[in-house]
Amino acid sequence: MLTAVVVAALALVPLGFVAYDAAAVGPREAYDLLWRPRIGELLWNTVRLVVGGMLACAVVGVGCAWLVERTDLPLRRLWHALLVAPLAVPAFVTSFGWVSLTSSVQTYAGAVLVVTLAYYPLVYLPAVVTLRGLDPALEETAQALGHGRLAVFVRVVLPQLRPALLGGSLLVGLHLLAEFGAIQMLRFPTFTTAIYDQYRSTFNGGAATMTASVLVLCCLLLLLTELRLRGRRRYARLSAGSARPADRQRLGRWTPVGLLAAAGVVALAVGVPTYALVHWLVVGSSTAFPVADLLAATGTSLALGAAGAAITVVLAAPVAWLAVRHRGRLAGLLEGSTYVSTSLPGIVIALALVTASLRVVPDLYQTYALLLSAYAVLFLPRAVVSLRAAIEQAPPVLDDVARSLGTGPLETIRRVTLPLIAPGVASGAALVFLAVSTELTATLMLAPIDVATLATRFWSASSSVAYGAAAPYALLMVLISLPATVLLGRVSAGGGDR
């Protein structure tokens, strides 16, 4: 409990910074800052991007999950692997790929398209897991009651998918609130890009954090909505009988359509950025392969990703544990507080940690320790979401049984809890790894000096229009992300085959 409070407090440092800074802005100035047409425009843009992106991710994610899990689509295993693959492509690389090929994506529709392609796996993964675990009897009952396939899907399957859908969409929404790199390239101004602009143009921290407070409100709104819609979630429990795999919908003459849909998503989400990177590698005059630099950056990215993942998962564990085992207002509050910083732009969090660490632990400034804490603050929700689901798979009664069989607490954790939550821990760690290995702003500001990651190298090269020089770093970023992606695909596909 105490650990969870400490973790939540750490996660709230950026929020405190925003509140403190925003409070320093006078009421008159705050009014002027927040009450102007531009803010309305940004709010409208942010809301429609977040809502559009969440809806599109939900549709694409659930649609693909249904194709892979519930139809006789040929080569399903291959499609599953390919549909998870976009996780290995950082959003700003996807964006970069599209933008460097055509400027026509730099509209609202284009922005929704690109962020959907970058983020739909966050919905697809939990949807696949849920569909696999769903008792086919439910659907059969509904069919027996005279409902058509579509009606059954809408009235029976979709409600069951709700927790997966809501959890995944929430993550998408929070990311879209804070996403900067991808959206900036798409030239679609949102609150987050505006906050960067304010830091850039006025160098007025107060004004920028004032704007950030609007983002915090958006985040709270999202959290509350999710909580409202999630309702009383049913716990996963051991079935009273053996589960049957569901009958698959025969696609028949629709098979080519199904194949085309899956291929289309994969081509747009993975094909386009890959093509763009290869294109730049081949045609760019600045293309170079500084082997030592590439290796060093790769090593750093890998190590930071792994360490960040380990620490974040460890910190997330008590929060997730409380949220599942001791449901209540405090646990909910603690869990919710870890989400807030995900919706804040990287620069706000980084500056908050600069200020806080120099005041509290100056010796840790710009050390790995501080950088890793920053990652933990930024990416806690990814780990909490995965761990929460995993801990729900390990009901407390199993602990009781183990204790009655003469097992001590540590042994119980080793023999019962850990094996049960291992898949969840692994996917949480993989999600954090993916995020850390592509993180930019906090890395630029808080990493020990002279430490370069693939992401910072990519940024540095692409911001000087040296697309050819940037491409190898982006490709490597995709490559080191692949194992984590494969792991996520495996965990989601492996739930039922034990």
Next chain:
Amino acid sequence: MTTLVLEHVSRSFGPVRAVDDVSLAVPPGSVTALLGPSGCGKTTLLRVIAGFLEPDAGSVALDGRVVAAPGRCVPARDRGIGYVPQEGALFPHLDVAANIAFGLRGRAGRGRRERVARVAELLDLVELPRTFAERAPHELSGGQQQRVALARALAPAPSVVLLDEPFSSLDAALRASTGEAVVAALRAAGATGVLVTHDQDEALSLTDQVAVMRAGRLVQAAAPRELYARPADADVARFVGGAVVLPARARAGRATCALGDVALVSEADEAALEGEVTLVLRPEQLRLTPERAATHGGALARVIDVGFHGHDATVRLALLDDADVRLLARTDGLTAPEPGAQVRVDVVGPASAHPR
């Protein structure tokens, strides 16, 4: 062989006294049911015995050794008590053999051959094929999962096994057969069993002693037959088996009620009752005869409806003299009267009476 003794055990959650001053002795090798409606505290009591909860007051002794008293609590893992939770709760990541062997210590746990032998022995005991050893929990039916859960609890040879509503998630047919198999296995293993249930049939048919709980208190602990014949009060009577409860006037070992003059069970307390009492009859004590008029004793009643169960039928009746007096009778299934029929009601055997 162990005796489990509870003395004045109490346990509260906030202002709620979940278990209130319960004393109970469970003789060695017997099976005792903790029976009561949901929320009566029976599961809390079980968890106190298991060591998952500490009592606020009172003590729990196993074989003369106090394992729980305020401030002195042997942890669950050191009590040597087997535990079978609701729905079995098998470890989903382990196969059947590993589940059963989970609690094995010492040689039985370490040696591969010993372990395989012990697992086989336990599968035999719970009447499952040995080939099940390599199955995963989700490949078993609910009843099979329960048997594995019992085998797992019995593996370390505990003296006491606690079963927390183990059959509640099974369908009726499976419930009866699984229940019998589980109790048979308990007896074969020589273990003392405590079974939490809200199903009175289960309690009466499977166990040696039934402890009825209500609102945290132990109302009555008795052998099934005794409990059924002489419930401690009308509520216990209603809860354990169907009951016909009538106001009556008692005098000298007999009582007069709407059904006429009825003998009281010939025990000291009832025989001594005088005056206004509550009379409790079992539905099968009412004998129904098609009849237009009451000839010798008995009362006339009209059949309201009939629940047909094949082997028997439950008949709801209203007295002709006083339609407010409703009766419940159990008759032979094939000879049950039709709804609307008029019957004579006779009482067979003695009734229990409780002061009003």
Next chain:
Amino acid sequence: MPRKLRALALVAATAVALPALAACGGGDDGPSITVYNAQHEQLITQIVPDFEKATGIKVKLRNGSDLELANQIVAEGKASPADVFLTENSPAMTLVDGAGLLTKVEPAALKPIPRQYVPADRDWTGFLARSTVLLYNTQKVQQADLPTSLLDLAKPAWKGRVAYAPNGADFQAIVSAVLQLEGEDATRTWLQGLKANGRVYDGNNSVLQAVNAGDVDAGITYHYYWARDRQENGENSDSSALHYFTDGDPGAFLSVSAAGVLASSSKQSDAQRFVEYLTSAQAQQAMGDSYALEYPLNPEASLPPEVKALDALQPPKVDLTQLNSSKVVDLMQQVGLL
């Protein structure tokens, strides 16, 4: 399952090993300075090795953008680990100077730089410059139709034809030049016209792509975006050309990259030596020869002949230290560009 556990163990082991790795990297051998660099990394790393060889002072670079590093230095205050700060545009330096965090640059470093690129209080010095230009699509705009002043772009003739990136520091520096040269009312009118005529983009690279693709006829940007793309592969510059404004027009404004020494630095002399090297003919020519194509400010250095020479430009006279006026942002907000 065991495989997954092993993978987790590996992750945990890496996490433990990392601090050790860090300790190895932090070997303290000889003097060193920390440079917060908001100029393009590739540009500065081209001159650092020669400096290290010549002086034996090791240079540690923290790279970022104006936005990040300037705000970071202000947030760090006196505790900043930075010894030298290099910016891409001067307003970032003015921010840091305004927070009182700079010390004066020594005369040896200032000597080669023309006086118009150094503020009067000598708290920092310019070391590179970029020129405002009008980029135009050669199929859509005839040379004869090119405007003579940046202010002409607000006229109805350019309706729907001008691209710019108002969010960028680059464009805001240009607006601040207009403000200084033309006054508040004229600037507001110009911005209103531009808003009516213009198409907003999110960065100069986007402007370059859009103009070259013919999405829009012309764009306000700096000279080197187009010039670098010519060097890269020309894909985004083959149907476009640059128009330099002349005669001290605000559109000919030169924005300056600045170098300053932090007052909190405990390595003052080493830091000053770095700035001195940065403005020396050798370093300036090295930067001029690089891919960056920004104008070296030391007159002894020059860019390749394909780029219009610095002394052929006719920039307006602008007080660089006054460019950080928050009035620019106010105006842009009033007009609805921010």
